[in-house]
Amino acid sequence: xxxxxxxxxxxxxxxxxxxxxxxxxxxxxxxxxxxxxxxxxxxxxxxxxxxxxxxxxxxxxxxxxxxxxxxxxxxxxxxxxxxxxxxxxxxxxxxxxxxxxxxxxxxxxxxxxxxxxxxxxxxxxxxxxxxxxxxxxxxxxxxxxxxxxxxxxxxxxxxxxxxxxxxxxxxxxxx
Amino acid sequence: xxxxxxxxxxxxxxxxxxxxxxxxxxxxxxxxxxxxxxxxxxxxxxxxxxxxxxxxxxxxxxxxxxxxxxxxxxxxxxxxxxxxxxxxxxxxxxxxxxxxxxxxxxxxxxxxxxxxxxxxxxxxxxxxxxxxxxxxxxxxxxxxxxxxxxxxxxxxxxxxxxxxxxxxxxxxxxxxxxxxxxxxxxxxxxxxxxxxxxxxxxxx
Numbered sequence: 001x002x003x004x005x006x007x008x009x010x011x012x013x014x015x016x017x018x019x020x021x022x023x024x025x026x027x028x029x030x031x032x033x034x035x036x037x038x039x040x041x042x043x044x045x046x047x048x049x050x051x052x053x054x055x056x057x058x059x060x061x062x063x064x065x066x067x068x069x070x071x072x073x074x075x076x077x078x079x080x081x082x083x084x085x086x087x088x089x090x091x092x093x094x095x096x097x098x099x100x101x102x103x104x105x106x107x108x109x110x111x112x113x114x115x116x117x118x119x120x121x122x123x124x125x126x127x128x129x130x131x132x133x134x135x136x137x138x139x140x141x142x143x144x145x146x147x148x149x150x151x152x153x154x155x156x157x158x159x160x161x162x163x164x165x166x167x168x169x170x171x172x173x174x175x
Numbered sequence: 176x177x178x179x180x181x182x183x184x185x186x187x188x189x190x191x192x193x194x195x196x197x198x199x200x201x202x203x204x205x206x207x208x209x210x211x212x213x214x215x216x217x218x219x220x221x222x223x224x225x226x227x228x229x230x231x232x233x234x235x236x237x238x239x240x241x242x243x244x245x246x247x248x249x250x251x252x253x254x255x256x257x258x259x260x261x262x263x264x265x266x267x268x269x270x271x272x273x274x275x276x277x278x279x280x281x282x283x284x285x286x287x288x289x290x291x292x293x294x295x296x297x298x299x300x301x302x303x304x305x306x307x308x309x310x311x312x313x314x315x316x317x318x319x320x321x322x323x324x325x326x327x328x329x330x331x332x333x334x335x336x337x338x339x340x341x342x343x344x345x346x347x348x349x350x351x352x353x354x355x356x357x358x359x360x361x362x363x364x365x366x367x368x369x370x371x372x373x374x375x376x377x378x379x
Contacts, residue, residue: 019256030263
């Protein structure tokens with residue numbers, strides 16, 4: 001009985017030490033990858049077409065401004081939705097009137113085959129079909145009547161729609 | 176006592192974990208939609224299987240029988256977490272593609288199965304060979320299934336288009352295609368093993 005405790009504890013301590021070391025070694029690399037992913041979401045999904053991006057902050061957090069030929073073409077905002085299995089982090093691009101230019105998902109942990117279809121790209125296409133629907137919509141059109149939900153993943157769909165609408169609304173009010 | 180080369184070779188065909196032992200089918204079905212994903216999963220799982228077999232075999236005389244399962248799980252989960260962190264740091268594309276199935280390697284029955292059935296009862300050298308053979312067998316199984324599903328379901332192999340005029344059958348990428356392919360391959364493997372047994376020993 002005592003021996004069992006000693007053995008299991010020793011194994012767990014050694015495991016923890018190994019994991020702690022691996023974690024600290026990979027932490028900067030993983031942070032770097034996340035930064036690259038954010039850059040890709042910004043320039044290709046949320047706010048494409050700009051040649052210069054500036055990072056700014058307001059009382060709600062940070063956001064990006066996109067410029068083309070020195071002219072402001074829009075903003076990219078961080079949105080966070082309460083999905084079915086955790087937070088869904090997104091980058092939402094809008095033009096100066098508040099019309100959506102694009103939505104990029106930074107991270108999600110939704111159910112494979114159901115909720116994770118929010119990031120699914122159909123064969124032959126280049127962008128997730130669910131997110132493509134957001135482009136060109138105004139705030140008032142962000143609901144389940146104008147945007148087709150993912151079959152079998154209502155909570156995921158609603159979470160994304162609601163958080164995009166809330167983020168854009170709050171930004172335009174506070175700015 | 177079986178030869179060392181037998182311990183290695185058995186995992187590849189005779190006791191192939193996927194087709195003969197019928198272990199680890201959930202990740203097999205889910206991940207084998209493309210050769211790239213199948214290969215990635217196979218190599219990740221092989222690394223975990225090899226490492227956990229070696230460690231568990233080396234401490235097998237110290238683990239009291241009653242708590243062997245928690246001990247195995249801690250060892251396996253540690254290696255899976257290491258793989259997860261390494262993938263996120265060095266191969267983020269593969270990490271995203273495999274997604275939730277990387278942490279699920281912890282409950283891949285092949286790994287716990289070999290730990291319990293083999294590594295806890297055999298020497299380190301034999302366990303190493305067993306892990307390597309089973310890992311290669313699993314990877315091969317994934318490659319074969321993924322190749323079939325990708326070619327017929329998407330018209331590509333490893334991302335390269337096979338034939339421009341072929342209209343892919345999307346069902347192969349979905350669950351029914353996975354089960355059909357797997358079932359037919361298990362049947363083929365059983366037939367091959369049975370006919371090789373018949374040749375060696377006469378009918379049984």
